[in-house]
Amino acid sequence: MVNLGDVFPNFSAESTQGTIKFHDYLGDSWGILFSHPADYTPVCTTELGRVAKLAPEFTKRNVKLMALSCDSVASHNGWIKDIQAYNNLSGDFPYPIVADENRDLAVSLGMVDPDEKDAAGMPLTCRAAFVVGPDKKLKLSILYPATTGRNFDELLRVVDSLQLTAVKKVATPADWKDGGHCMVIPSISSDEAKTLFPEHKVHTVPSGKSYLRTTPHPK
Template identity: 80%
Template sequence: MVNLGDVFPNFTANSTVGTIKLHTYLEDSWGVVFSHPADYTPVCTTELGRVAKLVPEFTKRNVKLMAISCDSVEDHHGWIKDIQSYNCLSGDFPFPIIADPDRDLAVTLGMIDPDEKTATGMPLTCRAVFIIGPDKKLKLSILYPATTGRNFDEILRVIDSLQLTAVKKVATPADWQQESHCMVLPSIPAEEAKKIFPEHKVHQVPSGKEYLRTTPVPK
């Protein structure tokens, strides 16, 4: 199991583009590693197609993608044809799919779904999402059950927040979108906040505590 702030395991695995070593593959980019219960499954087919269409958005954010599924590379190549057909995609598939038939990565990364198994009783992975920073540390993880497909627009939104808050002294509120107002960190004293965020606003609340401070997105 990988905890927030841990260096993400530098695993080596076979994939649809050959052998990959994670840290070498990511270089200085951000990374999204996302798992799938199995090849030739309906929800996974929609998810991989959606991510393929969003590749330009991830690239714009300096993010590299990598999927993991508990089947062989040969199965992955066959499945990619179905993914492309169903999602109206053409050309080369834009990111690698890792093979994990022995569930080694699924166990190492804590991705086993306790309720989902294959027809032969083998455990399936949940729909995990790991976002890795350029420092190779885990910045965010989300675990969905096998029955629930992911919202990749939300994952892009989260990346925007992570990349902003990594360099600016702000936090992002509920449902935050790019160009929306941010929250000034509570750890910043009032006088310092005036200097760093001259346009910030202090919101008055019944407690009288001046902890709700909003500011336009810092440039």
């Protein structure tokens, strides 16, 4: 298992774009590694197609993408044609799909779904998503069961928040979207808040505590 703040393992694996060494693949970029239970399955086909359509948005944010399942590279390459056909995609597939036939990565990263098994009774990967920063540390992880497809617009929103809060002394509230008001983090003193966020507002609450401070998006 990899915990938040841990350096993400620098694994080497075969993929649809050749042998990949994870840290080298990321370089100075952010990265998202997401797993799916199996090739040639319905929900996974919608997910990988949606990510392919959103690839330009991730690229704008300096994010590199990588998918993974316990199928072979040959299986991935064949399935990509179905993904493209169903999702009306053309051209080269925009990100690699990693093969993890021995489940080494799935086990080491905690990506195995015990309730989902292949025809041989071997466990499949769950719908995991890991966001890794340019420092190669895990910034966020989300695990979904096989029956629930992911919302990759949410991952774009999460990346916007992570990239903003990495450089500005703010946090993002519930349902925040890029450009929206942010929360001044509690560790910032009142005097410092006035300097850093001259337009910030302190919200009055029954407790009388001044911990709720909002500010326009710090550009």
